Amino acid sequence: MDEIIKREDALFEHISKLIDEAHKHVKTTVNTAMVYTYYGVGKYIVEDEQTNKERAAYGKGVLKQLAVKLCNKYGDGWTVDTLKRCRYFYKVYSSSVIGATPLPQSEEVPQFTLSWSHYLVLMRIENADERKFYEIESRQQNWSVRQLQRQYASSLYERLALSRNKDEVMRLANEGQTVDKPSDIIKNPITLEFLGLKPDTVYTESKLEDAIISKMQQFLLELGKGFLFESRQKRFTFEEQLFFVDLVFYNRLLQCYVLIDLKIDKLTHQDLGQMQMYVNYYDRYVKQDFEKPTIGILLCKEKNDALVELTLPKDANIYASAYQLYLPDKALLQAKVKEWIEEFEENEELKKLLR
Known part of the structure; x- marks a missing residue:
């Protein structure tokens, strides 16, 4: 029992220190700082969870007690639901690093440039390529959260992909929508x-x-x-x-x-x-x-x-x-894009064999 309390206290201290560091940032960078903070919070929770042998009780026990302590010190925003979002955010973005920026603890994390509200939308996009596309476009086009939600709901990624040659589909995830020639502005529908x-x-x-x-x-x-x-x-x-x-x-x-x-x-x-x-x-x-x-x-x-x-x-x-x-029917468009990408990858493998 004492070991569990010590572990919970250590986890609380780590996260408490991280939040204190975030509060030192100037007001103009609070939003970005908090995104990094949420990522760091998620990291600590995931690492602690991985070392906990009694995983089944983790969410009901440790997170609940952690939320109580954090809310007592920092306010009502640090609920169990917030901590769960942090954990999910870390799991999604720790496996899909786009850029690299060191935390104070020298851990490399993705380069976050959008608001937490944007990432609440983005991290629920399962396809990594699609997620990267919307993140790039949100940053380059300065989309509001509402605009991001609308573009995702309208299947912009799939519609652009299906309006292009198969060789150009892969560019969307790495560069966003590039406009170099007339056909680049066409989307169907x-x-x-x-x-x-x-x-x-x-x-x-x-x-x-x-x-x-x-x-x-x-x-x-x-x-x-x-x-x-x-x-x-x-x-x-x-x-x-x-x-x-x-x-x-x-x-x-x-x-x-x-x-x-x-x-x-x-x-x-x-x-x-x-x-x-x-x-x-x-x-x-x-x-x-x-x-x-x-x-x-x-x-x-x-x-x-x-x-x-x-x-x-x-x-x-x-x-x-x-x-x-x-x-549009997002599931139908996603299936079509998947077919295109699979065909693209098969053609690439064939090219390698013929070299």
């Missing part, structure tokens, strides 16, 4: 659940456009990196005829205009021809010499890649992208 339009109701292209304009901030987030909104129903005249482009954007990363036409009916070759004319007009009369060729996107209920390939020349900078008014 584009998810517009935030518009509030019900899939089973009748609506016009004008109503769809109005809904997008009213939720432009969310729409820009869904489009992805580098997008700036320029105008709606952009009018231009050619040979005394008026033409209107539904939505005009500019992508600062690709340095080009991006034209979007909305289609609620079946995609036709006339739609593609019209977009080709819009793109040609912008390339010849609007874009400046330093800018890249204009991109055209037909946002439609059902895309038809075969029709696009048959109608347009191979070097056309025009894409059809499907949209949906509800969140």
